[in-house]
Amino acid sequence: MMRRTWAKVVGGLLLGGWVWAGAAQALVPVKGEVDHREYRHLALENGLRVLLISDPQAQKASAALAVHIGHHQNPPKRPGLAHFLEHMLFLGTETYPEPGAYQRYINAHGGSHNAYTSAEYTNYYFDIDPAYLEPALDRFARFFTEPLFNAEYVERERHAVHAEFKARLNDDARRIQEVHRALMNPEHPASRFSVGNLETLANTEERPLREDVMAFYQGHYSADLMKLVVLGHAPLDKLQKQVTERFKAIPRRKVELPESYPPLFEKGQLPLRVEIEPTKEIRKLSLLFPVPVNDELYTHKPLHYISHLLGHEGEGSLLSLLKDLGWAEGLVAGRRQEGRHSGLFQVSVDLTELGVRASDQIVALVFHTIETLKQKGVERWRYEELQQMASIDFRFQEPRSPLATVRGLAHRMHLYQPRHVLKGDYLYAGYDADMIKRYLDYLNSENVLVSLVAPRVAPQESAEGYKTSAYYQTPYRVIEQPTEQPDIKARVQKRLSLPKPNDFIPTRLAVKEAPLLPSPGGRASERNELPVLASNQPRMKVWFQWDSTFNVPKTSMRLRLKLPAVAAGVQGAAHAELLSMLVRDQLNEFAYPAELAGLEFSLQPNTRGLDIEIFGYSGRQNLLLTKIVQALRHGRFEPARFADQKSKLLRRWRNEVLAEPYGVLARQIPRLHFSPYWLGADKLEALEGTDLKALHAFSDTLLKDAELEALLYGNLYRQEAVRLAAYLEHQLLGEQTRRKLPAANVYRLKSEGPWAHYYPVEHDDNVTLLYVQGLESDRRDEAHMQLLQRILRPSFFHQLRTEKQLGYIATVFPLALKDLPGTVMVVQSPSAGSGQLWREIDAFLEAAEDDLAERLADPKEALARELREPAKTLYQQSSYYWESLILGNSGFDRRAQLADRVEEVTPDSLKAYYQRVFNDPERRLWVVSEREPPPGKGADQAPASALEEGSEAELGEGVAAPEGEPPAPERAEERAREAPEPHWIEEIPAYQKALETLVYP
Template sequence: MRLVVRAALRSSTLLPSSFSSHQRGLATMNSATLWRSAHQHEIFTQPLQRSPNDDRDYRLIRLNNGLHALLIHDAKADKAAASLAVSVGHLSDPDDMPGLAHFCEHLLFMGTEQFPRENEYGDYISSHGGRTNAYTAASDTNYYFSVGADHLPGALQLFSGFFHSPLFSSSCTSRELHAVDSEHKKNLQSDSWRLFQMSKSLSKPGHVWSKFGSGNMLSLTAAAKAASALERRSASTTDGLAPSNSVTPLTSRMPSPVPSFASETDADGGSVGRETRRRLVEWWETHYCPTRMNLVVLGKECFDDLAALVVENFSPIVNRGLAPVKPIPELPWGPDQVGTIIHAKTIMDFQAVELQFQLPAQTYHWRSKPAHFLAHLLGHEGPGSLHSYLKQKGFLVRLSCGNQPQARGIDFFKLTCFLTPTGFKQYREVVLIMCKYLNMLRETQSFPAYLFDELQTLALTRFNYSEKRASDSYASSLSETMANPYPPDLLLSAGSLLWDWDEAHVHRTLAEFVPEKGRVIVMGKDYTGFGFDETKWDAEKWYKTQYYIQQLDEQFLEASRRPNDIPELFLPPRNEFIPQDLSVAKREVATPALRPEMIRKTALSTLWHKKDDQFWVPKANVILFMRSPLAGITPRHLVLTRLFCELVTDSLTEYAYAAELASLRYNVAADTYGLQIMLSGYNDKLSILLATVLHKLKTINIDKQRFRDIKEDVRQEYVNFDMSQPVEIADYYLRYTLAHVMWTPKERLAELTDITPEDLERHARDLLSRTYLDVLVHGNISHEQAISIMETTETSLAAKPLSESELASNRSYILPPGANFVHRQRVPNIENGNSGLSYYLHVGELTDEHHRAQLSLLAHLIHEPCFDVLRTKEQLGYIAQSIMLTRTGIMGLRLHVQSERSPVYLEQRVDAFLQGFQAYLEGMSEADFDKQKKGLITKKLEKTKSLSEEGNRIWGAISSGYQDFTRREIDAENVRKLTRADMLKFYAEYFMPTSPKRRKLSVHLKGHPKVDALFSVAASNRFLSVLKLHGVPVNEDDYVASSAAQPPVTAVTAFWEQIFSGIETLSSTTAEEILKQIASLAQEHPVLPVEDAEPMPTGAQDIVNLAELKAGMLVSAAATPTPY
């Protein structure tokens, strides 16, 4: 289990003085004593409880239109942010238009009355060093952004228009319908989306939870098409006059197997698009209201200035008099939906069983959090745990447990076991063991006090020493939290802190956790041997997930009620890793240091140290990289190293889980060039955990059962790579082509099969016998303590040093001048209709500071236009991105796109975009160019916000081999010096498709689109006879001419449905009989398949064998430390 234990409160001295009003949330806190009037708003008068480590100030205000806003003053902020959460999500979609809330979210980005240009908002945010995003959930929709701190006023002016004057531009309707559809198609092969919707669809008939949330083209246009057809039918019978059967229809109305959809593909989507937009505007006006909105604004301005910005920009939102959205009154499952086992077929190769229980929203129990307490026990991985026993039985790979708020008023408590093949076959026994643990909890009349006390203590510590996070994600999280029923003064803490131990409530919650009140979900790719009748499997409507439902039999239910008789199951022992010493050795410094110190260097190791000089938390990071040429010199070596790391981690689970609960974490991971150990958390007992991990590395005894189980889990990971998104596979093979040493999942899988425990034991001995250590000690640890840690590590490992020639360094392959390489593959998953393109343009050596600055600026300049052109305007697909790609010794620009269109077409459009981008640069004013530079510099110089973020930056510089700790500052200064002329010359040489010096590599993953069956000429001729037989008037010349195009069967059917709806003399029964003939004739007279071949992009060289290509390319220089 990887349960994130939320913070809790132990000391009563931090509690508010009165709780009489604390059962009400923001929307109902109307007492005049709690608010005071100000200019066009009210101010909440009580201070908000915050972490002692939080140096920001908070003020809650309420505008006259009813909108609540949380103002966050952060004097040190270099990034401002805002988020507005609307308490309306996809459960508020009209029944006949699933996905409308999501579609609304998309269209709000497409311009407002004050700023009508489509990407004006995104362009402003991006050019000033920020980013934007939004998401639609079941009960809320959340919009957020970050931006350079000086540019918050302009950003809020653009952002606020979403909510008071959106255009819902008709010119964008068709494109954004396709964007939503593309997003849905991206998820069609995702198990998480498939299983989520399957579970929703199996709710009580008519319950809102069963709705299809993301939407697609069909769900968003079906109602509009029906309305359009009805309108046409009405028009055909105006004044009660029916059309005469003896009159030959006009050519424009001639029945044709080639329907003309020109009007439907206009920017506004034609009549269907216009009706969909009308419904959207109507829905927005019905649901979007400031009384249902919560805003968070974070900036460096004082409270009065922040309030003035909010009042000015958000007061125009019209209060439509809507009450706050109430919780859903009924839970989704009735008697017919519980007490069942649901078997589901997965796309990925894994096996799992999950116990699900429905609960009323647990946010109302924020003081005691009974479900959180139970998740802590059920998800425990220490001695006596369910995890420990199932693993001992050979059933379990890993376990997770937690309560999940899913919608306003609805939570689901889930206990999930990922199973070994043995566990999958014995899933019923696994479920009964889960029930035994639950029964053991029910039999516990009085839980030991230390269980709750420890949760409180750990959570209070976590709360007191919480660190800053990215401003936009923080604002987004808080705006969502504001909708919860928390007291306003506890807005920052109520979701995290525990106040009361309520044992009775724990037992009441436990009473709901019985199989007859829940559901068992069994998940697996292959059900061979289960004896199920394949004809009895159902398919969920939207994702086509196959599932099979069984009622839990009485024998099983009776067994599930028996008292626990497994002595290995018992409550967790006391946690010895709870930190005792939380003191911080604080020292004043003028400016935090940008570099660590190298404080020790021997033949065996290099030790870097940086004492925390800005965050002042009792935490530390210790990272050790054990270099070894044996780690990944061949695919077999890399697999052996991976298995070794997994087995070490697995053997430490019971011991280290207590440390994880105490926010002290470790990780052991395999790398091509060595083995990495990372520890982070409270420094008090960090050295104890490190010593135990190092001891286990040297002394592990390989358990043969766990070896088999972990080997199978790794096998599934390698196999499942082929089920990844096409663009992810394309990106992987692009990186593989550039990497000097890298082994594909297929190569690793081939070596995995015959590896034995004995092979692994020999490899572990050899791997650890000789090494070189790169070590970083960072945080609340002194110089002397760091050296002590290093000495202890060397003593524990007792390894001999490597020779200098054995210290292998990573390198990369360099594309030759003029390269135009294309590598083509088919998407391995034949059910995935999407294609992927990964497109790389090489620039040069990573240490070339001038070119690096130019590439950084180019990547910044091109990011928003790439998205705007390829995704928004051309609608190639939901995924269309560009980034600066860096590897040891090389750097370049990578663009990638995922789409239903072919990879060759995608490459043509990328080339066209790059060709046109030169004109964009040429037309850019000096003022705009300077603005873009400043936006990038803001990003480069953004301060680290936490100890962990600083540690990652430092370690990135060390592990790269360059030790360029001030790269960001150097790049920012070099960007400042760049001119537009510099960039135009740079772009023309390295990026223009016509440049003879350009070096390009692209990887094409071609999907398997579901092509509609075509209506052949022979089928059309037969269908003409059917039409004549039923007296349908047809202009035969037009009919025969249009038949030659052999259109899709679905298009022919849709067209004739439309025509028949306008012929009053044709009965619905007769029309239905004629329509059935279309599919039948298409099967009788199929269109012969054509060869699935596609030309290469112009001038491209087809690279069939990547290994051969790599063998012929030059290799970059290895990384060497940057002098400073």
């Protein structure tokens, strides 16, 4: 059965009698109590629904357009076409024909841009300096009225999509999802490959890709399937005029789409069990249940109610039992993979090695818990507790960044009635026991796909039942899943209980009135404009500020413990990370209800100690802080929990080298230029021999010679901060033994390079990374570095990815070490060798110097304005203060100082800085990873292809360059021959000795 999109029902949701015909109509959505933004909801005559947001305080203007078309709408013989179309819309329109012009305009004016394609939606979004919103909207609107689909870039961009596919071949999430797709009903679009590659996007005379993508665009991109959100400084009337003029031209087409899809699984196919071999060391058991998707999921949230109880982590929960049995490390439950009127509800358990062997018993415990919910768990007070907390969160919801705001709202406009587009995620329309039980009935043993992911769980290639997925070549096998479950022993059942009422739900929500503080002259002043010292001791500084800006009953507590025991060496670093995990694990049952009630904490190691952060509603923060401090002071842990957390940490470190290759290489920069700093590979050996006795001994000495710096900011008074400071001094500053805290060292490059480091990564792609380091640790240096990053990023992406098709990942990003600025330029390629990538980056840097002066004005204006913008949330303000403190700026004016230095940058100073920093080959560090290094080349030596011309290894064995790829410029080849030979790093200490050392106490 087909329907046309101009019907009154859109995405299954009635729009409250909305009238599309005639002049644009408007209404105001319900908003939260502290939300200062103004909103207006419109329906244009072409059917496009628009949400306008006026926020004169916003740091950026922003816009997003979400179209209710995704990869589920791909033609069966063109997997990946919707994703490919997303790529193509960025590559030129009739009014702005130059590919890359949109990106350069956005980046030149302090903005960013991106898009994503999901099962049912494609979302395009950008942010920009507010003064340039209208011209940016003009460029953005043309995507949906006059895209060029330039034939040359059709061919090039299919290589970009293929490079994206290749870059994620080892991504276990994609590999697992593909196996699940293979088991679904082949008539359902969720069963199909979605990303696209050179094969699915083949471009032949018989079937030109350009014609197919144009036909898809014209057949699916209709105004009434689109929702637009625009946020700017201007008043709503002005925004409405800007938007209406540009977006009313989007055509409204008679798009025919299916009213619904076939079932996700064929009749009689379930229950089913699949066992999957991962790339990383992952152990996960998932139960996936097909469920219907309709309006009531969003308005009444029955599945959220169920996931809240199944995924609970407090005392008596399923997760607590599984942890006690030594079978699990984590558990989550919730909706996923939703289509039109169908989706999946998933319960996933992160397993221990013992848990893999107990997977059948875990499945039985999940079903036992579901049955308990049916019998005892559907209660009005539980629903009202969720309703109450959601109401509080909506009431005090602080604004998200403009980009996150528009991106999220453009999607939610497809889900909720206009009045509730802001409140929809917090909307609990009313308790309905029958509705909850109806959804619980779908979670049964005859309607389940059980998925077990673990190393060596799939049979060997020659064994019976062995299969591999079509695109990611993931090994798996399918076996029978019984409907009958093993009996659960009565003593085990008794250890499970439903959650008790949540005592952490805040009841005292008053924002404290302005305090009267004594001033030096004896008169009372109402407030401090910046944090002041509540306690200033030799080993402790506690900064405090009562918040007078954001009017929310929340407080941010940040503590940094400097600990010689952690900084002493790799063993201290390894022990600190394990201790942090054990403390979080030990506190989880207590802290989980607090998290549900909007009070969160983190405990993380840093290179020389520990960071503690608590943020949320103020009422019960002191209790949570006390529990964290007690756990640190008296760190004693159960042997089973120690073994599980140690195993989990070792596994995480082993998986670290299997992450995205360019990220693995980026982590080599602090490894080479900062101490103390240890990668997971360094800490593995130190931790493997550690037993519980050794960890307890480490815990006993952890706080000796400790130093503390803290920031308390928000809804609290000075006297409260003073009491907290006294408590922290007494509890966290252990005895003094005169053990010194090792200094933090940053190693600064000199003009004695270039240096090069070879680091092999287990991936088919090649990677070349260039690290460019600033000259000095001062604001002037940082100002020039940040401006150059903004100027270079869009042209680097356009030239090396869009034009030369070297790889999907071609980017520029900042990497500062303490206050020494730095920049990373990296390309990850499935086709080009590291030598070619090296030369292309070098050629780009030489050519980029020519027009730096002409490109300075807009980024300079945008960056200075951003740095002077006040924080928009209490948490953001706390982050600004904390960043200043940890970088030694107790005047809290770091951002203002940097803005001053940005405004002082001139075209001449920028060019001079570029020549000294970016265009000096001797001040460079190259890090490369080659797919197949030549024989005899070790991990600290150069691959032969790095500089040699015409090397066979240059593109990788058997790999051809993309069609139409231009050769490396002759100028670059000349420069490569003239450049000094790189010094290949063989030993890190010797390399660091050759550099200058900056010391931080």
